Amino acid sequence: MNITASILQRILVNHFYKVNAGFFLFLFFVLFGIPVPAAGFHFALINGILDSYVFLLLVFAAWLLYNLKCINYIIQQLRHERQSFLFVVNQNSPVKVMLYMLFVQAMVYLPAIAYATAIVIIAISRHLYLMAILVCLFNALICIASALVYTVALQRKQLPALTRLPGIRWQPGKPLFSMPFFFAWHNRAQMLLVTKTFSLLLLYGFIRLYNPDHYDIRPLLLVCMLSATAHSALVFQVREFEEEYLSFVRGLPITLLKRCLNLVASCWLFILPEMLFLWTGYPLYFTIADYFQLVLMMTALLCFYHAVLLTANFTMDSYLRTVFGILAGLFFIVLYNPGIILPCILLAISLVLYGSYYYAYEKKC
Amino acid sequence: MLHFENVQKEYGNFLALDIPTLTISKGICWLKGENGSGKTTLLKMVAGLHPFKGDILLNGLSIKKQRQAYLSQVSYAEAEPLYPSFITAEDLIKLYCQTKKSSIEAARDMLRQFNIHDDYKKPLGAYSSGMLKKLSLVLAFTGSPQLVLLDEPFITIDAEALETTCGIIMQHAAKGGSFIITSHQPVNSGQISFTNILVAENRTISSLSI
Structure with a gap:
């Protein structure tokens, strides 16, 4: 050559x-x-x-x-x-x-x-x-x-x-929690499109093709977990973006609690289409109470995938292997039907990890 | 005003800075040193952007124990600021003013002084590097911080903006604000009167009297 x-x-x-x-x-x-x-x-x-x-x-x-x-x-x-x-x-x-x-x-x-x-x-x-x-x-x-x-x-x-891919001239105000989403929207448009298409197709396929013979939230919960996991590559990109372009935010006088709430709000923004689309499966696939479990699980998983990235210097490869390991572990726990306790614990662990590592994290070159 | 206690900064196994004890008094401080001597690392540690061992106290507030109160008194402007290209100066000003509990109008006035107010609602991707630098200086002065850290504030900007920056520094210092400024450019003593000189060398920081 x-x-x-x-x-x-x-x-x-x-x-x-x-x-x-x-x-x-x-x-x-x-x-x-x-x-x-x-x-x-x-x-x-x-x-x-x-x-x-x-x-x-x-x-x-x-x-x-x-x-x-x-x-x-x-x-x-x-x-x-x-x-x-x-x-x-x-x-x-x-x-x-x-x-x-x-x-x-x-x-x-x-x-x-x-x-x-x-x-x-x-x-x-x-x-x-x-x-x-x-x-x-x-x-x-x-x-x-x-x-x-x-x-x-x-x-x-x-x-x-x-x-050139068509762009949308949409300039709303951008509060801090929305910046990761707008980063994906502007700078990772194809990745966002592929992720959302796959994630929504997964939910659509399940709701259209799976006919439950008795009520059980676990199959839909597993699909929601897969759907959230489909966002993991995007979460990795968002973390890199935060480290490069939002590093100044670490120096702003914002409480850890507010930073944690920002993280949760930012994850919600990402899974908003899935949260809305899930309603097409009501009431056959879930009750109102279980809907909160589904949404909480997707939110907790995204927060967890985000927080994990603060604990060490991951490459995309090592991160995705970790993500699949986490998903496999959670899969077995879900089989025992732990109910809403699992997403609550997962969210709590995510926020503790986030709070503990946020200021200590430093990207190694 | 600013006190360092057993501060050590390591990059992997490399000890970049070791400051057993150092106190910097109020005023305008010029931080000198060769490239790679640890000036930016020091500023980023004081600004809360870099983790380190030990503690830094500003007017008795510890960065480790009272981080939020500490950070509300410190501002930092990077040598080469990087912001997301899709956000506007308006978004950033609102974020800074909200977190630092200060007036948006005062920040907009400074944008006018730097002649970048017309681009207030434009995405930062359309800004030149000089405009981004001016914006970062405006953000550093937002909220009347007790200590302003300026990393190479005089590079990239035009002569008029340099005058404006020096004017704002002197005004802020007259109101009791302090500065740590790094600059490789010789600064005209008529523009800024430094009260302290800090030297970064041999992986530590020492103070020189003027």
Whole structure:
């Protein structure tokens, strides 16, 4: 690999996977960890895709969404002042610049290419050549178009509006507790979208597909816990944001109690859509009293995931492993039906951890 | 006014600062030292942003035992302030005024003095580094703190803002406020009259008389 490709790989590609490690780990867990056996599930899924144009279009839409995430990230990096030295790549011939950008696109788009390759292989083995050509064509077009966009961005020219995600000009006042949410809204929009889509789909799927033969809050409680856990990568990003951009808040004369209340309010803001959506399952799945247990559990879990990050210097990888460990432990406790005591204890532990480590925490470089 | 008791700051196993005992009297104090000598670390410890061993007392209030009362008397402006790009100066001013129980109008007046009031409702992402620096200085003076910590207050800002900053420092000092200021730039004695000099070297802080 020549030096330019190597630098692009290290600055753009490796950093992309590092920043999105949580997203990929989560996706891997959902796609390959939950379905058993994973190979059989994906073989059936790919056959389903090849048998239905509607299904294929849905897959194209998913790839397109993922590619938008790639484009937004790469453009952001190419325009970042720290990466301004990359302008020197423009000294190469336009064809060579385009090839470099194609290389970058292929590397960040690799997960989609890998899945598309599996689809093409199965399509050819089933003699569904049109489907194979459509999949190849779609991905080739996406890669070439994205590489073109990166080339324009590298030249620091104005990009067409289509390549930018639509923004919403909404400027309400932002009290302290709302800042983590607005950070996600403005700076981690795709992550927020993916998290909310998955979390709400989980609740929707459960409420639509599961028919209880007797009243038991535990299955819905477990789904709510999964739904809250889906936010863990976002919580990690929020913690990093707080450390970098809200460090001044530590020096403000705010009582620990108020800081704890801010944390709870900030978690509520994140799970507000889930809290509202849950009502579609009333009264079949829960009573009013149990609704508070569900909301308290989601809040307590988010607070706990947040507080845990203050106890040590976690990487995204070590943090997600801790989160899955916590979830597994809580899963067994929930089986014994501890009722509202569990979320109450969890919230209390979270706030004690938060209070104990808030001023003592220091990020190690 | 400000007293250090067995203060030690470590980064991992590296002892960055060791101050067995030190008392800084009221006034405007110039904290000098080479790059990496621990000036910013000291300011951040006094501002309550860095954890450390030992204790720091401001007018008898301990940062460890009476943190909220202590912090209501201290303000800190960073050398290179970082704020979320999506919030506005209005959001920050309201947050500071609410927590420091002070007047929003007084803070807005200072924004006018620094010529950034027109951008009061704009997201900070649209601010230049100089504007952010001016905003951080305004926030540091919000709430009439007893002790203002200014880390390189004269960098990034224009000549007019430098005059304004010096004027506000002298006004605040006349009302009884104290300062610890770090600056690599030589400060004109006509603009600011320092009463103390602190030197950061050999992993400790010592006081020099003027």
